Amino acid sequence: MAYQAELAAQCDELVTAVTNIPENHKHRNIYREFVLRSLREHSFLRTNQFEVADRLKGLEERFRVVGRDALADAFRQRLDALEPHWNHTSPDVLHFILELADQPAQKSKLTDLDLLKEPEEEPQPTLTWREIAREDGWKHERDIWRINDWAPDSSDEEEIDVRSVASAESVTSASSVDERIQRTALDLAFKPQGEKELQQLADSLAWRYEHRAEGENGSLEKTTISTLLLVREVLFMLGGLETTMFDAKCNPSMGYQLAGVSSEAYQALVTSFAECGRKLTPLRVFAKGREQSPLLQVFQDSVQKALRTFDMDLATIQGRFVAIKEDVVVSPVGILTELRPKLKPLYALADIVRQLQEERNPHAFRYLELLYDAVGMAQLQGHNATYELLGSIFLDCFQVYLKPIRMWMEEGRLLPGDRTFFVSESPTKLPLPQIWQSQFNLLRTPEGNLHAPRFLKPAISRIFNAGKSIVVLKHMKQDAATSKYRATVEPKMDFEAVCSGDVEFAPFSELFGAAFQAWIQSKHHTAAATLRELLYSSYGLSRGLDTLEKVYLMSDGASSTAFTSAIFRHLDNLSSSWKDRFTLTEIAQEAFSSSVDGYRIFAQVDPRALTHSAIASRSSVRLSLPLIRVGCRLNWPVQIVVPEEGIRAYQTIFTFLLQIRRAVYLLQHAVRDFHPTSLDARGQMATYYLLRTKLLWFCNVILTYLTTLVLAPQTARLRSDLRDAADVDDMITAHSEFTRRIINESCLGVKLQPIRECILDILDLAIKVQDVQRVEMVRLTEEEQEVQRLSVMSSPYKSPSKKKRGILGLRSPRGKKADEEDEDGDGDIGGDSVRGRNSSSSAKPHHVLLKEMLGDFERYLRFVAGGLRGVARASKDEAATRWDLLAEMLETGIKE
Incomplete structure (x- = not known):
């Protein structure tokens, strides 16, 4: 049974150490029985x-x-x-x-055994009077070492030089130590006047040592004490001193009885006082501890001040009974009633300390949150004394938390190793454009919450941005701006300034929020305004946005047409030079040279474009055009406002505009100046022109919608938002919102992915119509030439010359004469190559293909218009009104 008892005790210790569950918890016995059963029924053998x-x-x-x-x-x-x-x-x-x-034989070192030896304690040096004299300067004060001899036979001039005492050893002799230990209170009393007072003092304390006799029922009789003794013990207990009637935990001793009071009344009275002491015990213990964090040190100092003020109140009450100047009524109930208003604020402070000690691994600023909540609750309940005490302590402690915030907002620096602040710096140095986004981060808890006091969360972003603004200004070498910023006078954050008497009815949360916002504004406004001004004046933010609009959004129509036409010509000529980044860069710089610095623009093609053939690249807007990348070199501060995500959004819009312009380019450069003679050919031409007109109308509607209803209004709104932004973070947000809006309103978002694909099908349909028509024109041209050749051969007249044949209008589908195409060597582009690309459709007649394409266009158009209308009605997005307007514009081209 002894083994079972020992095993049960060890299981209890194991459960407590692992689960940390208290003994009175309902699940503790379940864990204990599980451990006991596992240990008893295990099937493992003992070690051999x-x-x-x-x-x-x-x-x-x-x-x-x-x-x-x-x-x-x-x-x-x-x-x-x-x-x-x-x-x-x-x-x-x-x-x-x-x-x-x-591998102990190879890796063991005998020198490691020396680490197991406990180091010998070095003897502490003995302090001598010589050293004390040297440090305090006694050695140079000769008068100190002279002792006057006041004996009756000595004169005033006779003095004894005792400098030799300073040279003697400081170790006191055993006889002197014994003499000092054997001295009693009677030796210190004034004789003969003090003996009576000393005896009175001993008689007043005799109740502590009286022998308690046994009563009739065998229990010890209670010692009767006076009311003054009870008040004395109570005041000592409340002051944190050791007493006879109360133990260390403020539990009253029931071996005493107040004279003239029943046991029940006395027990209730001392229990009330004991409860007051127990509530103050956490404060006393916390005030005597040693804290390492500066935040907790200032809180501990505030607790000590509050207790010192309370101890002074206790001393004042004690003085009324010690130095009696007038008649005083000794009443424990009166003392309790007098102390309750002064104890209530300390109770609230003790509750905060208790909550702080009960939490596991609380943050250093956790007590600030508890104080903030307690101040608001005290104000709400109308406890003015508690409100003033806790409010003063909170704002005094908050001054320490303001120090890293002030350093961050004024100098852009972080205290090394500071884990209480909510800003952290990346250990690696990042490129300058990424300083704002990635160099500094907000610390978060494992649960995803900010590592900062709750009451600071509304101002966290402004604090964070102000410090980052200073860091960016330093990288801009704008030291003058930062020094001017540091000279700003900040508002006070003490209790008198925050909670002044004229706003006593305002909630503390609003008072603190307004004061702290003013404090932040004094440090945030100058840095943000300086940085915003520098972005516009010195680093060309407006010019950078103009460049992005002209290159990516094609706001300059002439430059954009020159750039896109050059690329389209290379595609139509089946030339591979458009895939060369040097050629593309040259084309882009030449096209935009009139409005943009050439060195800022470059272009390239994604390597995936190299896998497509020249014919495949020309036949669809989906293959090669999305792989053309255009870039603009912006100053690094501008790249903070326009990050990589924004450039990708610009590239998406650029690709969509390039695809639309590709279809328009082919439709506008269609086969002209050819007049077939047969009626069937003329009917087919009418169908072709109808389809071409509808496709041109569709492309122009999309372009008009994008340029006039999406891009132009949104760019104007972006300029206004950037100028109204309070700091760089607001500017980044404004630009990101701008890119999000133009992507959604341009039908390029995720919700409108099927509609976008259908629009691209219509653009591919334009290329297909032109290819089919070009093949048909080549065939009709060859037939006309063959008929003319046969008629000339059967005619007695000579065949017409090349010049006359050109006048007859026999031109290639691209507008050149047939002989000129042969001379240039590109005549097969409009004939055999196109015919080869459409070999799959050559089995159907030309007019059948045109009718099918016209039907496909009508079907696609209905799907786009209907889809836009449905998504606009079902969505609450801001772009829904734009989608509905585009659907209305497209519905005008749908046949009833």
């Missing part, structure tokens, strides 16, 4: 002690075999020292150590 002994012996022999005799001797010495302490668990411990061993 003989095997362990053999392995130890073999390990010693191995040390000697490999030449580690010194290690073997040390090993044997410790095994011999273990023999007297051997018990039933020794084999298990040694087996565990042997299993953990990793």
Whole structure:
């Protein structure tokens, strides 16, 4: 049974250490029974002690075999020292150590054994009077070492020089120590006047040492005390001193009885006082501790000041009973009533300390949150004394938390190793454009909450941005701006300034929020305004946005047409030079040279475009055009406002505009100046022109919608938002919102992905119509030429010259004469190459293909218009009105 009891006790300790569950918890017995059952019913065998002994012996022999005799001797010495302490668990411990061993013969070092020896304590130097005299300057004050002899036979001039005392050893002799220890209170009393007072004092304390007799029922009789003694003990207990009637935990002793009061009344009275002391105990304990964090140190100092003020009140009450100047009524109930208003603020402070001690691993600023909540609750309940005390302590402690905030907002620096502040710096230096986004981060808890007091969360972003603005200004070498910023006078954040008397009815949260916002504004406004002004004046933010609009959004129609036409010509000529980044860059710089600095623009093609053939690249807007990348070199501060995500959004709009312009380019450069003679050919031409007109109308509607209803209004709104932005973060947000809006309103978002694909189908349909028509024109031209040739051969007249044949209008589908195409070597582009690309459709007649394409266009158009209308009605997005307007514009081209 002793083994079972020992096992149960050890299981209790194991459960407590692992789960940290209190003894009165309902689930503790479940864990305890599970551990007991597991230990009793386990099927593991005990360690073989003989095997362990053999392995130890073999390990010693191995040390000697490999030449580690010194290690073997040390090993044997410790095994011999273990023999007297051997018990039933020794084999298990040694087996565990042997299993953990990793090549001991090679990796063991004898020098490691020295670390197990406890260092010898160095004797402390003896303090002598000589050293004290030297440090305090007594050595140079000669008068100190002279003692006047006031004996009756001595004169005033006779003095004894005792400088030799300073040279003597400072260790007091044993006889003097004994004399000092044997001295009693009677030796210190004034004689003969003090003996009576000393005896009175001893008589007043005799109640502590009186022998308590047994009563009739066998219990000890209670000692009767006076009301003044009870008040004295209570005041000492409330002051944190040791007393006879109360123990260290402020529990009253029931061995005393107040004269003239029933036991029940006395017990209720001392219990009330004991409850007051118990509530103050956490404050007393916390005030005596040693805190390492500066935040907790200032809170501890505030608690000490509050207790010191309360102790002064207790001393004032004690003074009324010690130095009596007028008649005083000794009433414990009166004392309790007098102290309650002064104890209530301390109770609230003790509750905060208790909550702080009960939480596991609280943050250093956790008590600030508790104080903030307690101040608001005290104000709400109308407890003015508690409100003033807690409010003063909160704002005094908050001054310490303001120090890293002030350093961050004024100098852009962080205290090394500070884990209480909510800003952290990346350990690696990032490129300048990424300073604002990635160099500094807000610390978060594992739950995802900000590592900052709750009441600061509304101002966290402004604090964070102000410090980042200073960092960016330093990288701009704008030291004058930062020094001017540091000279700003900040508002006060004490209780008198924050909670002044004229706003006593305003909630504390609003008072603190307004004061703290004013404090932040004094440090945030100048840095943000300076940085915003520098972005516009010195680093060309407006010019950078103009460049992005002209290049990506194609706001300059002439430059954009020159750029896109050059690319389209290379595509139509089946030339691979458009894939060369040097050629593309040259085309872009030449096209935009009139409005943009050429060195700021570059262009390239994604390597995936190299896998497509020239014919495939020309036949669809989906293959090669999305792989053309255009870039603008912006100043690094501008890149903070326009990050990589924004450039990708610009590139998406640029690709969509390029695809639309591709279809318009092909439709506008269609086959002209050809008049077929047959009626069937003329009917087919009418169908072709109808389809071409509809496609041109569709492309122009999309372009008009994008330029006039999306891009132009949104760019104007962006300029206004950027100028109204308070700081760089607001500017970044304004630009990101701008890119989001133009992507959604341009039908390029995720919600409108099917509609976008249908629009691209219509653009591909334009290319397909032109290819089919070009093939048909080549065929009709060849037939006309063959008929003319046969008629000329059967005619007695000579064949017409080349010049006359050109006048007859026999031109290629691209507008050149047939002979000119032969001379240039590109005549197959309009004939055989196109015919080869449309070989799959050559089985159907031309007019059938045109009618099918016209039907496809009508179907696509209905899908786009209907889809836009449906999404606009079902969505609450801001772009829904734009989608509805575009649907209305497209519905005008749908046949009823």
